[in-house]
Amino acid sequence: MNRASLEKRPDEVATMFDDVAPKYDVVNDVLSMGQTRRWRRIVVDAMDVKVGQKVLDLAAGTGTSSEPYADAGVDVVACDFSLGMLKVGKRRRPDIDFIAGDATNLPFADNSFDASTISFGLRNVVEPRKALEEMLRVTKPGGRLVIAEFSHPVVPLWRNLYTEYLMRALPAIATKVSSNPDAYVYLAESIRAWPDQDHLAQWLSDAGWTDITYRNLSGGIVAVHRAQKPDEHRESVPVAKLRRQIKPRHQAG
Template structure:
């Protein structure tokens, strides 16, 4: 049997491979992300919360929530936020956080239609096997007029930044991951999946094609990350 600590998913994104890979990085996932992003992950979480414009009393889905660190940030708004992830290892690693957690697949969410005032997914849409189906499933569980925010790696808009970023992804990031991650091979997949990901405009088209309206995006950190916002 393959040891979960050595699992590296392929870009084919077999759900079992991806879940096993995230199980393998769960123990040091949050600290690894902070190191690899030079602390920018905290600012990205705050920007996602603000983009959702959450109100006390609203019910929100935080999909691909991992250990729930993003869910805790969203809950600062006073909304009720449910963390969902398909990696049992991630949920287990974040079990001490005071947020509701549910095991769930982005392609088959365990929720009824039109139950959330807002839905969000941060750095997780890139890992699903069918992006279009996941966006449609998120729309299914959102109330009419509800909001979507996708926070995801994207394409730097300044050429010199883009060149340096790609060099970092393919050379420095795996090296840094070896010193801090519980599964460094997973971060080779991370780098490759970012390179293969649609740019800001292409993702906006996918979101609109899934039935969302008023799609807009805003670049963070020069386009290394983009926030896409839309309405159900």
Template sequence: MFDGVAKHYDRTNGVLSMGNSPIWRSATVRAVAPKPGEQILDIAAGTGTSSAALAKSGADVTAADFSPGMIEVGRRRHPKLTFVQADAMALPFEDNSFDAVTISFGLRNIEDPKKALSEMFRVMKPGGRLVICEFSKPSRAIFRAGYTAYMRFVMPRIVGATSSNPEAYTYLADSIRDWPDQQTLSQWIRGAGFTRVAYRNLTFGVVALHRGHKPAKSAVKRTRKPKETTTQ
């Protein structure tokens, strides 16, 4: 499905967000606070738009995505970025590898989000930081009603005019509607081992920016078997 929307993915998202996507991206970058030389993992990076924004700081950003179609488009647009095809539930990275891990609008697309959060914890260095930008539940009833009406009546028309695969965006609306609220996601993040968990709403709660930290003295058991060696 994501291979099918890769070509016009960024354009469609920009229109669907009513121009808010750059604002959300900027807020995410500020929350990650990338520094020169840091190792940052951007999961569900898609075509690399968020990764490129993080890399402007001088950080070494790895853009990981499950979709080869997205990666193909991303490599053409951002040839200086490092793209890796990866399953968020079984990340192909060593323990304690990254100073920060972030994912924008991708956690709800993972089959087992809690398993993905555990993997993010595993590959993060002790003292590292997690930032998740994801659709959420508007905090007030009037905004929830307006948002529901937008997804039901307005979004299909926009998608039909801008997307290379309009049918795929039916899934988008369903995944947003079925996704849990801010408090539930915060509980999942704590359950994965993160501390100092907090969130703040963006655009009246249509989107929420979640943060967490891996304890500085945290250690995880290695889950990758070492290569076997033979002796003569």
């Protein structure tokens, strides 16, 4: 058995991802029934970055979340602390800049990136609120943050069906397709223990991000949060207004 506990000790988390790295992307496609590709396209649209801009893709793993930026001529840095995941990524995409680094203590100077993003990574970080502060530090004033993370379906019937899938079907399928099925039991447990959409929006606000909105995908299985680093030359959004802004936008998805 090689899985992290819900304490998310960094050594356990990194070892678990080292272990699943070779089949990580294939297993993802199977377990999400192909949905990850659609979710990733929505994240890239939300980032809205331009050719030549510099983007941090934190907890980038094998770089699958970084690829669309590189393909579009954006200068993307893929950062992760699992050397196993980085190695698979570098072999597949030698043109992408893969850098080993811890989300809670990033190896980058202040204001280094035009925008930052983290896909399906924040939930695995031992101190996610610290990671939100670190991403704020390394992003330029006025720069954007986009987070994609598993979340909580908003409609009760859909939530119940999805919980059944997570706790029963997903571990059973993982036994067939993954070399480390226990890692996918961790996946299911960590998704259930993760804060909901509004809670994560509040963490973003506490960390100093402004203009926070989120969008539910697949009925809330995934939430994409968007935020901005305050810019001294731009009027900031008052806190009372901010609270209204972080109300869910129930878009189809």
